[in-house]
Amino acid sequence: MAASARTLIRPAVLRTRKGKLVYWSVLAVALALFTAAFLVPLYWAATGAMKSSAELAQSPPTYVPAHWHPENYARAWREMDLTRYFLNTVLLAGGAWLIQLAVQVPAAYALSKLRPRFGNVVLGLMLVTLMMPATALLVPAYLTVVDVPLVNRNLINSPSAVWLPAAANAFNIYLLKNFFDRVPDELLDAARIDGAGPLGTMWRIVLPLSRPILAVVSILSVVAAWKDFLWPLLVLPDPAKQPLSVFLQRVAQDTPLNSLVAGLVMASLPLIALFLVFQRQIIAGLGAGCLKG
Structure with a gap:
């Protein structure tokens, strides 16, 4: 009989309701964080290019352009x-x-x-x-x-x-x-x-x-x-x-x-x-x- 693979959490725990809840919660949070790490800089650059120079340089920054200028591209x-x-x-x-x-x-x-x-x-x-x-x-x-x-x-x-x-x-x-x-x-x-x-x-x-x-x-x-x-x-x-x-x-x-x-x-x-x-x-x-x- 082949030996079962060793994992951080025992398979028996993962099969319980609490184990499944914790597993999927951690997975969802990890995916959300990794997705945000990749997409937020892309969003910031793409929308920043459609702001006016003054709005782009202001502090604190605006997360959504107050006035859209797609013609900047x-x-x-x-x-x-x-x-x-x-x-x-x-x-x-x-x-x-x-x-x-x-x-x-x-x-x-x-x-x-x-x-x-x-x-x-x-x-x-x-x-x-x-x-x-x-x-x-x-x-x-x-x-x-x-x-x-x-x-x-x-x-x-x-x-x-x-x-x-x-x-x-x-x-x-x-x-x-x-x-x-x-x-x-x-x-x-x-x-x-x-x-x-x-x-x-x-x-x-x-x-x-x-x-x-x-x-x-x-x-x-x-x-x-x-x-x-x-x-x-x-x-x-x-x-x-x-x-x-x-x-x-x-x-x-x-x-x-x-x-x-x-x-x-x-x-x-x-x-x-x-x-x-x-x-x-x-x-x-x-x-x-x-x-x-």
């Missing part, structure tokens, strides 16, 4: 020329996503299935970078993009200065490798018998089975590139090439507060929409524990 978009900076951000995030998949998927596949000599050492060195503060890597990364080794090219004010460092993401490689490890070796052996090489096996066998984890890595890559601030600030000093995160900070001092908040809300909408659309894929990818043969 259109005015902020027009006056701050957000179309250009949205396109800049899409270019940087899209390029970072593509180059990450192009580098990280083959790297994880090689470490998982090709098992090169010293592969564990290479993986360990990659994981060590996760233990280092991101700020400690800024100076060496900046010196690298200023004078790229071997080609001796300066990438400052080029999208490549954002794309190439994004490919070196040890966490994504670890996620991919962990998933590839669960792909049955029998499938790869059958592909090799049919004459497929390592690249063909990866493309025809492994990648179709890896759609959940590829979706997770893609979303993580896009979100990280979209909201990144410090690195684009360093490598894209030209204002015309900066993403939304850098642009909104640069104009914050000279922009009305309600217009600035409207710009921040609109900059956040694509990420919120991305999560709402692909939340099922995110959960499926992170929860994938095995593959059926």
Whole structure:
């Protein structure tokens, strides 16, 4: 007989009327608190953008706008020329996503299935970078993009200065490798018998089975590139090439507060929409524990 799982409260207590009441009460309060923690800032920003600047700055604040100004969004978009900076951000995030998949998927596949000599050492060195503060890597990364080794090219004010460092993401490689490890070796052996090489096996066998984890890595890559601030600030000093995160900070001092908040809300909408659309894929990818043969 299988041993019952140990829990904080005994199952017998949970089956009583009092136990059920306490359980559902605690669950409802916890869900309400977590929901409020996520939704209150979104509500505050969305409604704050529709207030006048004076009302937004007054103390104590108003929880509901006294006068609604939804036109603040259109005015902020027009006056701050957000179309250009949205396109800049899409270019940087899209390029970072593509180059990450192009580098990280083959790297994880090689470490998982090709098992090169010293592969564990290479993986360990990659994981060590996760233990280092991101700020400690800024100076060496900046010196690298200023004078790229071997080609001796300066990438400052080029999208490549954002794309190439994004490919070196040890966490994504670890996620991919962990998933590839669960792909049955029998499938790869059958592909090799049919004459497929390592690249063909990866493309025809492994990648179709890896759609959940590829979706997770893609979303993580896009979100990280979209909201990144410090690195684009360093490598894209030209204002015309900066993403939304850098642009909104640069104009914050000279922009009305309600217009600035409207710009921040609109900059956040694509990420919120991305999560709402692909939340099922995110959960499926992170929860994938095995593959059926």
